[in-house]
Amino acid sequence: MTKLLASGGEFVAPGVKDFFLPPIFGGVTKPMVLLVLSIVIIAAFFLAASRNLKLIPGKFQFAAESVYDFGRNNIAREQIGAKDFKPFIPLILTIFTFILVNNLFGLIPLIQFPTMSHIGFPLAVSLLVVYPVYHFVGFKRHGFVGYLKHQTVPPGAPWFVLPLLIPIEFFQKFILNPLTLAIRVFAAMFAGHLLLLVFTLAGEFLLLNGGLTVIVAPVSFAFAIALTFLEALIMCLQAYIFALLSASYIGMALAEEH
Template sequence: MTKLVLAAEEFTPPGVQDFFPPAIFGTVTKPMVLLVLSVLLIAAFWIAASRNLKLVPGKFQFAAESLYDVGRNGIAREQIGAKDFKPFVPLVITMFTFILVNNIFGLIPFVQFPTMAHIGFPLAVSLLVVYPVYHFVGFKRHGFFGYLKHQTIPPGTPWFVLPLMIPIEFFQKFIMNPLTLAIRVFAAMFAGHLLLLVFTLAGEFLLLNGGVMIVVAPVAFAFAIALTFLEALIMVLQAYIFALLSASYIGMALAEEH
């Protein structure tokens, strides 16, 4: 019994520190390298997919066309509208594939790090890409004061509610929307990866140092495997939701009424 207690005390559970690996060289870290790698992989994928297009697509071309169809018709057209969606198709597909690849990194052996588990990366995408785009197109279409009215005064709002409604709507549309867009994917990737680390490291520890508790190790590994499949689904969903909400914000900015 004493050995079990001592062994349990030696187990160090994973935490925030596991999301900050040491620099590879200089100030360059693993998440930075993965971010650049994701851009190269996505560019290579679409370049390869767009070459030698055939009327009857092969498996690779079919996969690329299916991905394009999801971004174009399943997200951009639905959220922005048939009249305005075409200029934003490249942005929507880029957002979807970029978030997806960086999420999937968390499941690839020897990589096993979802880049979006670092809050700075989804914040950068949201604040430096999505946020400026949808407000720019809104100001361009409605004018400065027209867009502010469009975003802060819902149609049919009674005049006596406006002093309360305007600051609430302004706070939501201009401050909270880009933050929640980033926090949503960050929280999902951080929590999911942390859970995987907990069960994987706990299973390994019990297997090597658990004594009679070694019988519990297979249970921990089984949970880790089940969570891996669940996490894969969540990674795809979070990429889809990020692109969907980005398109939705653009659609609301362009709409005549909301």
């Protein structure tokens, strides 16, 4: 959908330009503020929930414990392994909650902007946090040469295919994985928010300027509402996938075999 013409008006669909918001002050933009706000929210949530711990938890403590248990057992333990997962619980839990809160900003009234729809933010998490951690622990456990072999030489591969496999494995493990980790959540947040904008603004346009086509406006709003629920599910799922893959990369780096 590019343009809708009705009653002399013109609807220009939202696009990439709508994701580049003007600075609030100086060089500080809304996504930057939301990034800091997400850290404050997460820190306040866990500090408040753990301030007065009880044997029988209240609703707030139960919610925090549920999030912690999910990150600990369903992500870190399963992907890294029972032997090595404990030191990485804070990292995986932080990644999961950080991505989740920044995604959910896209559904909060007045905010309505998923921070991860700017490619720079998921790239920063992937390249500056996840990427160094899993390669560092891999080099530490296996040694420099041992880790390179561990990552690039599939066990049991015939020697004559190694000249082809080694460059492919190296490219995947050291270049492609951190990029796809970031692009996955960025693409989902960008596309989802763009669709919500299209149906919401199109419904408003048809309602106010559509002439006889005003009867189509409720259909556009209905699609926007349905997409909102779908987007909420995708936001949670993408946070889970990002944390899951981060833990998986750490687990593969530490594993004795692929």
